[in-house]
Amino acid sequence: xxxPEAQRPLSVGFVLLNRFTLLPxxxxxxxxxxxxxxxxxxxxxxxxxxxxxxxxxxxxxxxxAIISPCKTLRDPQAFDYIVVIGGVQEEREKADQRAVEYxxxxxxxxxxxxxxxxxxxTLIHAGLMAGKRCCVSWYHxxxxxxxxxxxxxxxxxxxxxxxxxxxxxxxVAAADVAAYLIERHLGKAWAMKSLHIMLIxxxxxxxxxxxxxxxxxxxxxxxxxxxxxxxxxxxxEVISVEELAKRIGTSRRxxxxxxxxxxxxxxxxxxxxxxxxxGLWLLHYTDRSITAISERCGFADSAHxxxxxxxxxxxxxxxxxxxxxxxxxxxxxxxxLHIDSxxxxx
Numbered sequence: 147x148x149x150p151e152a153q154r155p156l157s158v159g160f161v162l163l164n165r166f167t168l169l170p171x172x173x174x175x176x177x178x179x180x181x182x183x184x185x186x187x188x189x190x191x192x193x194x195x196x197x198x199x200x201x202x203x204x205x206x207x208x209x210x211a212i213i214s215p216c217k218t219l220r221d222p223q224a225f226d227y228i229v230v231i232g233g234v235q236e237e238r239e240k241a242d243q244r245a246v247e248y249x250x251x252x253x254x255x256x257x258x259x260x261x262x263x264x265x266x267x268t269l270i271h272a273g274l275m276a277g278k279r280c281c282v283s284w285y286h287x288x289x290x291x292x293x294x295x296x297x298x299x300x301x302x303x304x305x306x307x308x309x310x311x312x313x314x315x316x317x318v319a320a321a322d323v324a325a326y327l328i329e330r331h332l333g334k335a336w337a338m339k340s341l342h343i344m345l346i347x348x349x350x351x352x353x354x355x356x357x358x359x360x361x362x363x364x365x366x367x368x369x370x371x372x373x374x375x376x377x378x379x380x381x382x383e384v385i386s387v388e389e390l391a392k393r394i395g396t397s398r399r400x401x402x403x404x405x406x407x408x409x410x411x412x413x414x415x416x417x418x419x420x421x422x423x424x425g426l427w428l429l430h431y432t433d434r435s436i437t438a439i440s441e442r443c444g445f446a447d448s449a450h451x452x453x454x455x456x457x458x459x460x461x462x463x464x465x466x467x468x469x470x471x472x473x474x475x476x477x478x479x480x481x482x483l484h485i486d487s488x489x490x491x492x
Contacts, residue, residue: 155182155190155191155192155193155194156178156192156193156194156226156227156327156328156331156332157193157194157195157196157224157225157226157227158178158193158194158195158196158225158226158227158228158229159195159196159198159220159222159224159225159227159228159229160174160175160195160196160197160198160228160229160230160231161198161199161219161228161229161230161231161245161248161249161265162197162198162199162205162213162216162231163230163231163232163233163242163245163265163268164206164233164242165206165207165208165233165234166205166207166208166231166232166233166263166265167207167208167231167232167233167234167262167263167264167316168207168208168209168211169316169317169318169320170231170262170263170314170316170317170318170319170320171207171213171231171262171320173317173318173319173320173321173324173344174229174231174262174320174321174323174324175195175324176321176340176344177320177321177324177325177328177337177340177341177344178193178195178324178328178340179193179195180339180340180343180344181193181328181332181336181337181339181340182194186343192332192336193328193332196217196220196224196225197213197215197216197217198216198217198218198219198220199216199218199219200218200219200242200244200245200248201218201244202216202217202218203216204216207233208233208234219244219245219248222248222251222252222255222257223255223257225257226257226258226331227257227258227259227260227327228249228252228257228258228259228260229259229260229262229265230245230249230259230260230261230262230265230268230269231262231263231265232261232262232263232264232265232266232267232268233263233264234264241267241268241271242268245268246268246271246272247272249268249269249272249274250272250273250274253272253274253310253311256310257310258309258310258311258312259274259310259311259312260311260312260313260314260323261311261312261313261314262314262316262320262323263283263314263315263316263317263320264286264316266280266281266282266290266313267290269311269313270290270294270297274311275297275311275313276296278308278311279298279300279306279308279313280297280298280299280300280306280313281299281300281301281303281304281305281306281313281314281315281352282299282300282301282313282315283301283315283316283317283356284301284315284356287299287301300313301315301356302355302356303315303352303353303354303355303356304319304322304323304350304351304352304353304354304355304356305319305322305323305326305352306352307326307352315356318346319350319356321340321341321344321346322349322350322351322352322354323352324340325337325338325340325341325349326351326352328340329349337349355431365408365409366408367404367407367408369394369396369400369401369404370401370404370405370408370409372394373390373394373401373405373413374416376390376393376394377390377413377416377417377420378420380444381420381421381424381442381443381444382441382442382443382444383444384417384444385417387401387402387412387413387414390413401413418454419458421443421444421445422443422451422454422455422458422459424442424443425439425440425442425443425451425455425463426455426459426466428442428443429463429466429467430466436448436451436452436463436464436467439451439463440452451463452464
């Protein structure tokens with residue numbers, strides 16, 4: 147007896163590429179697993195999934211974990227969705243041609259395809275992204291732009307749904323994509339059940355912004371770039387100039403001089419202003435309290451944060467929450483925070 151459409155299990159085929167990234171794979175498949183059955187029993191009743199590689203051999207993740215057994219590439223029409231997961235990118239390595247042809251076949255058969263993490267590179271190799279928005283992690287944005295200048299990547303959101311093509315930045319956002327599909331096919335209750343068991347307390351839609359790094363490609367001095375990299379990775383703490391100089395192998399006097407020459411401010415003020423801009427981003431895109439944001443940005447207390455915030459932006463943090471106005475272009479770019487030497491006020 148054929149089950150009604152609403153009762154058919156959601157079937158997903160995973161194409162695991164060489165050195166695929168484990169986290170987006172695990173986040174996606176575990177979200178399916180938890181929605182497939184009552185509690186945590188893991189029976190594939192409402193959802194089922196198949197792991198595939200081009201050769202049918204075990205798949206080795208970038209961290210060394212092995213997924214086994216895997217099947218050879220099955221008929222695309224056996225699945226409601228095909229999920230391709232990429233990993234470490236080496237330009238000298240050729241694209242998996244069997245996977246490329248398989249994805250082309252799936253597209254011709256109108257089987258929806260999902261590219262997770264660098265799986266989107268394989269979709270590009272297959273010629274499927276022409277004229278489409280292509281979601282990619284900020285980490286791979288520059289690489290994709292350089293290697294595929296005809297493709298316009300989107301790196302300011304978690305995932306993009308173009309109908310039969312969904313692309314996702316990867317990481318834990320893979321769980322958001324899985325929940326998005328589960329809600330569509332099985333209902334919101336099953337999607338929320340999965341997320342809650344995974345200790346994810348909210349549904350994030352595709353337009354939810356990716357946390358953004360500092361992009362400093364236009365800063366010419368090598369030591370300044372290294373210092374900015376360290377500062378941007380420690381936005382929740384204050385690193386002394388002495389410690390910063392020690393980490394990059396120079397003197398305090400030298401790094402202060404180089405910052406002044408390159409950016410017009412010293413490293414201490416640069417760090418504080420960068421943490422304030424991070425605070426502004428958090429005020430707009432999260433519901434954390436001002437006290438929590440102050441702590442997250444490395445300030446001693448909310449009064450200290452608020453005073454410097456007002457000095458830097460001309461208004462209090464509380465006014466951001468009250469107005470809910472979009473970010474001004476001269477304050478924080480919600481896509482990337484570009485540092486363009488003296489062109490940016492620090």
